[in-house]
Each structure stands twice: as C-alpha cells, then as structure tokens.
Amino acid sequence: MIRIIASMGCIAVLIATLTACSDSSNGSSDSSPLEPLSYDRQGPYAVANQTISITNYTDGRVLNVELWYPAATSGAGQTIEDFVTSDIEGNEISTLLRDNPENCVTKKTRSTYGLEPNKSLAQFPLVAFSHCSNCTRFSSFSLAERLASHGIAVAAPDHTMNTLFDPGASLSGEFLTIRTNDIIAMVDELLVPNSAALPENLQGRFDASRIGMAGHSYGAVTSGKVLQDDDRFQAGYIIAAPVENPLIPGVEVARITEPTLYLVAREDNSITELGNILLRSNFESAASPSWKIELADAGHWSVSDIAGITPAFQAGCGDGERQTKPGELFEYIDIDVGLEITAAYGVRFFAGHLLGDESALIELEESTNPGIVEVFKK
Template identity: 25%
Template sequence: MRLLEGILITVHILWLFSFLFKFDAKLKIIINITALTLLIIHLGLEGYRWQMGLTYVLYILLTVFTMKSFIQKNAKKVIIESAKNNRKVKKLIYILLIIIYSLSNFSLVTVMPVFQLPKPSGPFEVGMNSRHLIDETRHDGEQKARELMIQIWYPAEVEDGAKDIQYESFPYEEWSGTMEFIFSVPRFLFEYLKYGQTNSIKDIAVSNQENKFPVLLFSHGYGSTRMQSFSQMEELASHGYVVISVDHTNDAAYTKFPDGREMINQTDAYSYSFDIEDEEEVKRRSKDMSFVLDQLITINDGDTQGLFTGRMDMDRIGIFGHSYGGSTAAQTLLDDRRISAGINIDGPLHEPVASKGFEQPFMFILDEDYLYLSDEEIQYTNITTEEFKKYHDTITELADFHYKEGIKGDTFMLTFIAGDHYTFTDFPFLSPLISWNIDVNEFHQVMNRYILAFFDHYVKEKELDPLLRKEKKEDKFYDFKENIKIN
C-alpha cells in the first residue's frame, strides 16, 4: 500500500476506537480534521482507487457520528435502565466494525497494491515509443488491412543535471483489458494499475553512447498484450538493445489504436488450440513479425518522428516470446533468415517447426511443469483429459528433441523449478497472491541474465559468457544445460 493510504487507514481505526472508549468530543473533532486533511492530500497526491472505498465511506459516516456526539455533548439525557445494555451493544458493534474494516481495507490495498517495477540493471536510461503500423498487403477480417500496434523500448540519452524526468505510468488500459479477457471481470476494477510506476521515459532521445543498437523482437502470449513483460523490455533496453513488442491484433486480449478504436479479443480465454498441427495462427503471427521487421528498416532509413534514423543495427536481430509468443519466435526463425537467434519462454513448438526445426541458435526457458494443466483447469478448455495428456507428452518430447538435435544451431535449456507459466511475465508484480511462494525479483534477475548472455553472444557477437557453459550456476531453483554444437 502507499504511504498516505496506510496512514489514512490507521487514523480511521483510531477514530473508531475513539467511539469505543468514549474519547472526548473535542479529540474526536481533532481526529476528524486530521482525517480530512490526510484524505485531501491522499486524493491530490496519490489519487483515488476503489480499494480505498471503505475508508472513503467510513470517513463520511464517522464525520456524521462525530458531529452528532459533539452537538449532544452538553445536552441533558434521560437515564433509563436500558442505557447500560445499549452501551454494551454499541461496544460490540464498534469492535466488530473495527475488525471488519481493518481486515478488509488492509487486505484490499495489500492484495492489489500500487507497485514500482524493478529498476533496470543496465547502464542506460530507457526510452519508450509507440507506433501504429498498417500492412496493406494483408486483410484482417472486417479491417481493410492488417493493423498493428508496437511498443519500442530503447537506450536513452538523459543529459547530466536533467531535472523533472517523467517516467511513464504502468499501461493500465492494456492490462485491464487483458485482465477482463482472462478473468471475465469488469475492466474498471483494474483502473488502479495506472498508479503503478515504470522506468521508461516517453519519446526521449536515443543514447549517443553508441552509433547504433541491435534489435530484439518480442511476441506476447495468447490473449495477452504487448505490455505483458514491461519490466523485461526495460531491462534489455538498459543493456543496449532496441526492443520491439508487437500486439498481434485480435489475438491480443485488447488493443487500442491512436484514434481511440479498441480491438477486443472475441474468443474465449480458454479456446487456445491444443493442436501442434494447427499452424494457421502461428504463421499469421510470424508474418506480423516479418512485417514489423520490414517497417523497422524503413524507420531506420528515415524516421518521420526523428528518433531512430540510423540508430538501429538491422544486421543484428534477435527474437523471443512468451507462451504462444515463444511458438511465434520459433516459427519466425524458420520463416525469416534475417533473424540471428531466438528464445522460447514457456511456449510449445507448432508445425512446421515441430518437423523441420531451423538453423539459428535457440534457447528454451521453461517452467518445470511446462504448460501442464490440472484436471480442474482442463474442464474449462475444449479438450478432454486424455487429449491434453497426449498434447502435453508431444510438446515435451518436441522440446527435448529440438534441444538435443532437431535445431542445427547451439541450443540451451533453462528450466525453473519455482514459479509457474505467468511468473515469466509482469503478472506477479500485480498482486502478492500470484507470487506468494517465490521471490519474483530474483526469478526475473536469473531469467534476464541468461537472456542477456544469450543475445549478447549470438546477436551482439560478444564472447560466450561462462554462464552459458555451465561453469556458473547461481541458484538452486532452476536447472540449466547447454548443447553447443558449433565451437
């Protein structure tokens, strides 16, 4: 919870105790004024969010009770026998109210906190820019052309002594749309995410510490958003990469275009295809990535916004993705030889990659249970338990086969024993309920160290980090193995 929220809740608990223990009416007025002052400052500096709704309502009620007790302080009262019993009932009510309010409000602001994404560890500040791209060569349902939104993170230049640097707020629109799609709950419940803080500066100049920077493409999971791994994009950009995350329109949960139009995924969140031979969607996504790459070349030749002209090294390109985005990364490596290397973060391999493989170096980053679903989860899908078991056995065998021999380039496999499918994204930062059994910061640090070591060697062409030769293992909650075929 935020500082003023905690103080405001504590003051209201004290205010409730003032009625329980019959504080002097003047003291109640002082608490009332203190609560009002804190409330105004809280709303002005931190902003309203519905998780504090109980406190806002309680302020009004206690103000009424305080004014009433102050007015009646010197009034004559008729003492009747039932007064003692009434006081006992009131005490019980106050005690219950204090307990319910304390547990409810502290729980709400703790379970759905206002958070700060972890600070990137690289030497660069991080800039961020969004683009609206239109592929006139492809039709997309009711759309005349395939429209895509992309987000670009990049090494930024901040002048010495610069003041009032404004970091972007967490992208709550994309995330609330995604949460609505996944959990079928109203978007407004997640509006508080707008108070979350990032480490990205919008449209700031690209750093001049290097002439140009290599490019990394990212593909999100099914029914997710290009903003799903915001902290990871910042981390990679801080180490000298231009990182581009692509919204696969209609496959993403929610996409908003610059003119205000919203594209919302109309399918069921559990309608994902558990068929590795269902290649249509992953090929469409691969075409998205190649189109974006074409557009980046155009932007690099002459950026109309004046940011990236000549600043992207289009001869050094990598790709990675999470879940179905990992499938997309593999497919794009097969389809587009301009890309040097790729990483699949907990995604299955689909056809034709499953049969053909490819030549570029590749890293698997997987959860130990690797896309496993329990019987309870399977009942929400469109397949039976037996069909899912067959699918799960197949994707597991394919990952092992392509790690060992199916992919011609060097291969690596990083398997996390802790966490789950969503721990690889920014989901755990949204609530401690998602990450109660794991150190999320440490998990992400380990994952990002391996990703950087991989791309630094196979995209930046730096010397192979000992981390990738199993000479160095940093924690017990993951396992790493390498299959370097070309020395």
C-alpha cells in the same frame, strides 16, 4: 494516462510524472559505461519507450508496436496503465488491476516514454518480441527494459485479434502464420531508413545485421516460425512453450539453424508436463549451440509481467498445485525472481549473439540461482 500513438512521422510525447522506479544502474546519459557490465542487473543506459503504429500489408492488419531503446537521459518511469492507447483499454486494465489485487502484476516500469535515444551508439541491435495468446505487447516489459539498458532495442507488436483487449483468435497453424507476418512486417518497417511510422530520431537506428527473436507461450511458437522462415534473425529465445508441437503446426525444429535458448518452467500448469516434455525434446533436436534453463517451482506466468492480471494468468504466482506431482500444494517462486531470471539469461544470450560478447555466453552456462535454475548446453 492515455498514450497517443505515433504514426506517419508524428508523435505526441507524454512523459510520466510518477514516482521514479529506476535505479542507479539505469540512469546514465549518452556517455559510455564506466563500470564493468553485469547482465544480472540493469545496464548502463537509461531506457525509453514509444508506441508506433505499423501495417502488416500481407493481411491488412494495423498493429500497435512498442519500442524500447537506450535513452540519452534518464526519466521518471511509468505504471503499466500508461501503456494503454485508448479510454476503453484504460478502463479495462484499471478494472482488471482492481479485481485482481494479488501482488503478481508488475505495476511499475523503469522506462520513460518518449525520451531522446542515446547518441553514443550508432545503431541498436534489435530483438523482436511476440506476446502470449490474449496478452499484450507489454507482457514482458521487464525483459525489454533489461535488454534496452544494455544497448539492445526491443520491438513488440500487439497481435491484433489475440490481445488482452481484443481476444478471440485461435491457437492454429493459420493464425500462427498471421502472427509471424506481424513480426516480419514490423521488422521490415523498422529497417526502412526514413520510415514514416517512426519518429525522426529513431529512423535508421536499428541494425539490420544484428536481429534476434523472443517470445512467450504462443509467442514462443511464433518465434520458432520466424526463425524458421526469415534468415535475418540470428538467435531466438523460446520461453515456456514448444515451438514444434502437434497443437499448432507449422514449425520444425530441424529447419531452425540459429542458436536458441529455451526456458522451461517445471511447474507449468498451462502447457502441462506433456508440453514440457515436447519443449525439452525441441532443445535436444535443436542446432548447436543451444541452451536450456529449467526453473524449479515456476509456472507459466512466473516469467510474465502480467501474471495474475486475469484468473487465466494466475498459475505461476502465489499458491498452486504441482503439475509434476498432481495434488501436491506448493508456492510458486516469487514473481520478481522469475522475471529476474528470465531477463538475466535473455540478456546474456543476446549479448553473446548480437553484441559479440563471448564472456556473456560463458556466463550463460552459469546458474544465477543454483537452488532454482539448472542450465544445459548442447
């Protein structure tokens, strides 16, 4: 199914009629939650998503943006192929999924397209998400769905010229600035009370006083620059890449004053041990309070919903070679475990800083998987 993008106040709602993949913890209506919250599972709110189009006027770039938000009612869910916005993208992703049949890509979602937003919440805290190089705005939809199910909206742009469908941009300080401007332009637009880029039922629904930033890989570096350059952002989730590094200049950890959560995949064959050393150094130099979680037997793509969608994204799922002990073969943690850990800690972190839940920050210091996760705080 191909999605029509909502732009200039018009939206075509396509509701998937696929097998439901939501669970009982993600099917509530507008009523407030009755059961005690647990950030280690889907929250009390159903989840919806919509695609809009916005313009980064700094560079004249038109960006597809995916929004995830708490919904008024539950829906049927979708498949990953339902995120595409054209026949060309649809054919390409179908080919990729056919040619890479390994059980790595997360193929079903818990969100349903175009549902009415939840009305019991006056405004939604917002987390902006930046995807990895040559990835997509839906690369981490499991994290986005978990956040939305706990009342936190997520917005993620396709970084044009650096996506799965239009790759080619360089890993450079210059393009890092462009990616940063994408995020800032997106948030600017979402905060316009009567934004024509948004459907009417989402206009004015995002809380300008509660904004966070998250990103994976190149998106992690982008997150660092956004946190450094824009003081509207209150907290940042840095996933599997050092924000300050010699390869992509432009970020100085000393200039980031917001609380941060760093995720280290110990067997990250993409950024290698040198990258992990820099990532750990970033954490040691970060402002307090900050946290770091280290995942044993996890690779660069163990935390991504599009792990294995191309051969370049394979390391992190199935069999691999340790980068901590070159030549030693092993099996990466199950991809569902990696995604679960990424989501659980991300929600704990943002619930603490955007929802004001102090108990979430206490839980953030606990290991959900003692044999896999080690937690550090400073």
